[in-house]
Amino acid sequence: xxxxxxxxxxxxxxxxKIYDGTTAVDNLNLHIEEGDLFGFLGPNGAGKTTTILMLLxxxxxxxxxxxxxxxxxxxxxxxxKSISGYVPEKVGFYENLTAAYNLAYIARLNNLPEEIVKKxxxxxxxxxxxxxxxxxxxxxxxxxxxxxxALADILIKTPRIAILDEPTSGIDPEGINQLLDLxxxxxxxxxxxxxxxxxxxxxxxxxxxxxxxxxxxxxxxxGSPDQLGKDSLDSSxxxxxxxLTETTQGIIDAVKRIKGVLSMDKTEDKLxxxxxxxxxxxxxxxxVEADGLLVEMKIQSYALEDIYLKYFKEA
Amino acid sequence: MRxxxxxxxxxxxxxxxxxxxxxxxxxxxLTAVFAIYGPSGALQNIRAELSSxxxxxxxxxxFLRLFTTSGxxxxxxxxxxxxxxxxxxxxALGFDAINGEKNNGTLSRLLSQPIYRDTVFNGKFFAGIATxxxxxxxxxxxxxxxxxxxxxxxxxxxxAFRLFxxxxxxxxxxxxxxxxxxxxxxxxxxxxxxxxxxxxVWIFFLVFMLMIxxxxxxxxxxxxxxxxxxxxxxxxGIQITASRASPIFLFQEATTVILAPGARTASEILQLQQSAxxxxxxxxxxxxxxxxxxxxxxxxxxxxxxxxxxISYYKxxxxxxxxx
Numbered sequence: 001x002x003x004x005x006x007x008x009x010x011x012x013x014x015x016x017k018i019y020d021g022t023t024a025v026d027n028l029n030l031h032i033e034e035g036d037l038f039g040f041l042g043p044n045g046a047g048k049t050t051t052i053l054m055l056l057x058x059x060x061x062x063x064x065x066x067x068x069x070x071x072x073x074x075x076x077x078x079x080x081k082s083i084s085g086y087v088p089e090k091v092g093f094y095e096n097l098t099a100a101y102n103l104a105y106i107a108r109l110n111n112l113p114e115e116i117v118k119k120x121x122x123x124x125x126x127x128x129x130x131x132x133x134x135x136x137x138x139x140x141x142x143x144x145x146x147x148x149x150a151l152a153d154i155l156i157k158t159p160r161i162a163i164l165d166e167p168t169s170g171i172d173p174e175g176i177n178q179l180l181d182l183x184x185x186x187x188x189x190x191x192x193x194x195x196x197x198x199x200x201x202x203x204x205x206x207x208x209x210x211x212x213x214x215x216x217x218x219x220x221x222x223g224s225p226d227q228l229g230k231d232s233l234d235s236s237x238x239x240x241x242x243x244l245t246e247t248t249q250g251i252i253d254a255v256k257r258i259k260g261v262l263s264m265d266k267t268e269d270k271l272x273x274x275x276x277x278x279x280x281x282x283x284x285x286x287x288v289e290a291d292g293l294l295v296e297m298k299i300q301s302y303a304l305e306d307i308y309l310k311y312f313k314e315a
Numbered sequence: 316m317r318x319x320x321x322x323x324x325x326x327x328x329x330x331x332x333x334x335x336x337x338x339x340x341x342x343x344x345l346t347a348v349f350a351i352y353g354p355s356g357a358l359q360n361i362r363a364e365l366s367s368x369x370x371x372x373x374x375x376x377x378f379l380r381l382f383t384t385s386g387x388x389x390x391x392x393x394x395x396x397x398x399x400x401x402x403x404x405x406x407a408l409g410f411d412a413i414n415g416e417k418n419n420g421t422l423s424r425l426l427s428q429p430i431y432r433d434t435v436f437n438g439k440f441f442a443g444i445a446t447x448x449x450x451x452x453x454x455x456x457x458x459x460x461x462x463x464x465x466x467x468x469x470x471x472x473x474x475a476f477r478l479f480x481x482x483x484x485x486x487x488x489x490x491x492x493x494x495x496x497x498x499x500x501x502x503x504x505x506x507x508x509x510x511x512x513x514x515x516v517w518i519f520f521l522v523f524m525l526m527i528x529x530x531x532x533x534x535x536x537x538x539x540x541x542x543x544x545x546x547x548x549x550x551x552g553i554q555i556t557a558s559r560a561s562p563i564f565l566f567q568e569a570t571t572v573i574l575a576p577g578a579r580t581a582s583e584i585l586q587l588q589q590s591a592x593x594x595x596x597x598x599x600x601x602x603x604x605x606x607x608x609x610x611x612x613x614x615x616x617x618x619x620x621x622x623x624x625x626i627s628y629y630k631x632x633x634x635x636x637x638x639x
Contacts, residue, residue: 019637056427058636082429092420096333108321109428153424 008067009034009161009193010055015064017050017217024050026217027064032195032210034160037187039204040197041308042214048197049089051214052163055195056086069160082110085154089165091146095139099130099149102138103156110157124152128182144175151182161193168203180207201308213308240273240280243296244287247271254290258282318430322438323445330408330446339404343450346400347457350392351381351465376576376599378470379477381462382455383575392458393574397566401485402517404450405492408443410510413500413631423636436631440497440624447489451482473602480573484609487616488566492517494623501627501634520561528557562619569612576600 010032017025025047032038042048053059054066057077065072071079093102100121107117125131128148133141141149147167154162164183168176184207187194198204204211205225212222221228244251247266255273256264260282263274273283280299287294330336382392413436416422425435455478463469470478495516499509532554538546558564576599600608 053636058423058426060635078429078431081427084427086424086427088420088423088427090420091424093424094329094421095419097329105321105325106424106428109318109425109430111317111429150424157428 007034008032009036009069010038010195011067012051012055013065013067015051015054015066016062017047017054017059018062019050023217025054025061028214028217028219030212030219030222032193034193035191036210037184037194037208038196039208039211040195040214041199041201041204041211042197043199046214047217048214049165052086052165052195052197055163056080056084082157083160085157085159085162087147087150087154087162087164087167089169091150091153093138093141093146093149093153096137098135098137099125099141099152100134102149103152106153107156112157120156124156127155127186128152144171144179147171147175147179148182151179151186155186158190159192161195162187164194164196166197166199168198168200176203177206183207238275238278239300240275240283241296241298241300242271242273242283242287242294243269244271245293245295248290248292251287251290251292254286255283258286318428318434319438319441322430322434323442326439326442327445330442335407336446339407339450340453342400342403343454344457346392346395347454347461350395350458351461376471376474376477377466377468378459378462378474379574379576381458381466382478382481383571393570394567396454396485397488397570398521398563400454401447401451401489401566402492402521402563404447405443405489406496406510406513406517408446409439409493409496410500410513411506412439412443412497413627414504414509415500415506417504418506426636432632433628436628440493443493443497444486444490447493448482448486451485451489455482476602477573477576477605480606481570484566484569484573484613484616487613487620488562491562491616491620491623494620494627498623498627501630520563524558524561524564528554528560531557562616565612565615569609572600572605572608576602576605 008031010030012028012030015025015028015030016023028047028051030051040048040051050059054061055068055073057073057080060074066074068080069083071083073080093099094105097105103121103124104117107120108114112120122131122134125134128151130145130148130152133145138146138149150167162183167183168179171179180203183194183196186192196204196208209224210222211225211228213220213228247269252264252266252271255261255271258279260275260277260279261273262276263272265272273279278299280297284294284297384391413422416425416435422435426432459470459478492513496509496513499512500506503509503512532550535553536546536550538550542550559568
């Protein structure tokens with residue numbers, strides 16, 4: 001029911017872009033609902049940035065169409081640009097101007113009345129934690145600070161949709177997490193749709209409720225992280241690794257009989273068991289009953305990482 | 316419209332507060348001071364000329380002579396401005412206009428704002444023209460102020476108008492160099508390359524054009540010491556026509572007419588010589604006639620600049636923002 005109530009924020013129909021004979025985006029049909037935090041995953045050169053540029057009307061599609069909040073991005077780019085904030089991959093500022101001036105410039109270009117520009121600038125800098133750096137020239141900023149400023153840069157126009165192209169590249173791990181949490185927090189508070197492209201799965205996983213994996217111009221899968229995990233690995237979500245003093249056939253048979261065990265691999269001294277839920281107690285019991293001596297038992301839920309890598313291999 | 320004004324204001328502010336602007340204004344200040352006070356500056360000569368009024372038109376347009384008189388062994392203010400100052404300002408303001416923003420990563424951020432794409436381009440171009448106009452006005456005012464103080468002769472209204480015309484003409488000439496360097500900055504990806512390309516064109520017109528026009532003239536009408544007067548005139552005529560391909564020559568010709576109404580340009584003399592019987596009239600050219608003489612120059616500058624602007628505009632509007 002909630003699906004019907006939600007509006008589509010981004011919709012592409014057979015979107016295709018061909019650059020000098022190579023297809024960057026291939027018949028893409030992408031739907032993103034309002035309020036989603038969409039993680040756009042894919043290796044470098046998969047066509048993520050090209051898709052984003054077409055969403056914003058900065059690049060014209062070769063064929064197909066793209067709509068943002070009901071506006072055709074190719075025909076009404078100004079309408080789309082006025083409701084969307086964009087942080088390019090290689091985001092840059094006027095280095096010899098102050099952070100506040102850089103923001104005020106964007107605010108003015110968005111037709112914000114002069115009397116509220118100043119107020120909005122300081123509010124926005126406050127949100128991203130750069131309030132004390134307002135009068136500092138951007139040339140002195142670190143990469144992480146610039147990314148925060150880039151966030152402020154899109155917030156100042158109070159967009160309905162924020163599009164961030166690789167926002168985390170070049171930042172230290174701690175900074176990445178802070179930035180991601182900030183993005184998630186802002187999106188939640190403002191009920192803003194966010195599209196974030198990345199090639200780092202765990203970053204997307206941290207905040208996104210929808211993930212799309214793009215490879216060679218095509219969207220391979222799209223869905224929530226949990227959904228993707230289930231679909232792609234035949235529901236064997238857990239992997240249990242056990243180490244025994246001696247692995248007998250009796251033990252193997254006993255474990256195989258447990259309901260829910262889907263696969264079993266035997267290596268030199270380990271057993272790898274794939275199952276649909278956490279079966280550690282049952283397995284332990286079965287081993288003990290088969291007179292096995294358990295040395296170690298580890299469980300790992302399938303990280304999306306494996307799924308992601310699997311898609312990469314297939315592509 | 317508001318977007319255009321915003322870009323214009325920002326670019327103008329940028330030109331003035333950046334190191335580039337400070338350096339250019341320093342050059343402007345130096346030019347003014349040296350034009351007047353320099354070791355071989357105009358002042359000495361004007362004083363000498365004023366004391367002997369035999370020279371053609373020396374008593375008229377005294378004030379304008381501040382700008383056109385050259386000191387001993389040096390070039391006049393006019394030559395320096397036309398050959399060096401304005402081209403340098405024009406190139407310096409435009410050489411990184413587009414590719415600088417591209418390399419900085421500010422262009423795609425700018426273009427994702429709800430403004431038309433040409434707003435960025437027009438705003439930069441007009442801000443550049445405004446900067447050139449402001450610099451030229453300040454240099455003229457500076458020299459006028461200093462000169463007024465030294466020679467004590469105020470400019471007549473006609474002289475003031477001629478100086479105003481000079482600023483207009485100089486701004487158009489600067490717009491040409493700005494347009495040229497912006498053209499390179501639109502087509503070339505690297506800032507250093509576009510700066511070099513613009514400088515190369517400048518040096519070509521400054522140094523090689525003279526050689527080329529002499530070569531053309533000597534090939535078409537070879538002359539030596541025994542040549543008839545007519546032959547020599549034809550040779551010079553061709554040389555002048557060929558030189559007019561250079562905007563530097565064109566500007567020099569036009570400004571000479573404006574600022575030195577007593578002087579005759581080489582081509583005028585040539586025309587007079589060729590129309591049989593007519594002698595050289597030793598009087599100054601009225602304002603209306605001066606205007607008429609430079610009209611083609613004015614139109615040419617507007618035409619070339621518009622063309623350069625149009626080409627870069629087209630390229631900039633058609634260009635795709637790529638992912639790399």
